Amino acid sequence: MSFYKSSSKNRRDRILHTALKLFHSKGYFKTSVHDIREQADVSIGLIYRYFKNKEEIAQTLYQEISEDIFATIETIIAQNANTHDRCRAIMAYYFQLTEDFPELVDFIIFARHKEIMPSAVSICAGKALTRIREAIQEGINNGEIRPLALVVAGPSLFGGMTRLIQLRLIGMVQEPLPSLLDEIWESAWRAVKP
Amino acid sequence: MSFYKSSSKNRRDRILHTALKLFHSKGYFKTSVHDIREQADVSIGLIYRYFKNKEEIAQTLYQEISEDIFATIETIIAQNANTHDRCRAIMAYYFQLTEDFPELVDFIIFARHKEIMPSAVSICAGKALTRIREAIQEGINNGEIRPLALVVAGPSLFGGMTRLIQLRLIGMVQEPLPSLLDEIWESAWRAVKP
DNA sequence: GTCTATATAGTGATAGAC
């Protein structure tokens, strides 16, 4: 479906794919449009035909990736019956995503969006994150999770995961994340279960 | 002691202080040396007399702040007798630091150091973080913490805190963090206690 | 120590041919 899943022949997708790779390896601000041009093997003119400017490349990236992740989260929630199973499946999904597409996770979770896309309207939340919070709230309401403020329950459940992903991305964790899932999930759930 | 604690008359400290403020509000890459010049009310020439280049400003910032934080962590560890009390005090410290000097915490924890300071030698770890990890390992060894891999225990204990700080910095948490300390600490400790 | 003025290079973005 998305530009990052196939090494697209489609030129627009190739631009996006290349941009994401470079944003990850060099950082957004150190990546020039000329860098993208060179690596994607297209012309400057073509890039500016598809995207108004560099920021719009980042915005497109953000939107398309967010959409994909959100869809998966929805599916996971639909396929699992309770908060425990849902959250665990979500964690497994993010871990696998990090192994398969590290540059994608880096961009969507750890990029400084306000800095990169100042003109975008408050995306910092992200649809997926909102959906996850709703699921947690439901768990609190029905007693699966002990009565915590939502603002605390979220970080309690997923803070460890987020930190592990970050450490993995900067090379400070050697183990593939899925191999740590059982252990970190056990911790996360102990933190919030009644 | 440090440049950020007093609104220094010292010009070098004023440059550092101003740079940190701007790195936080605009981001490192969108802050030009001329911006720093203007806000700090000094000349370009003076900035380049004290610092080789823009990156060295960031490095100095990182080093001096790290040093301060590390010293505090050492003190906290010395003043508390066990892992539980030490880690809780560390969490309280970071929360208070975030309220008092948000731009400092933002820079030291969430800046993309590899991107900003590519020529610096592997600072991503940070002395303070290493020290904290040692304290956790000690807790695992003496049975205060259940037998977890260190790579999992760290994020389990402090992942929630880190995430809360991040959310607070981007304005998605309204409550002052110290008011959430009891609740998040309870979660953190439940996650790792035997 | 502190300043102003300037060199240099690279970046985002456009124009216009094919």
Add this chain to the structure above:
DNA sequence: GTCTATCACTATATAGAC
């Protein structure tokens, strides 16, 4: 749709006076 050539600007960094 796709390309090349080029503009206008900004930013880093230096030179050299006081």
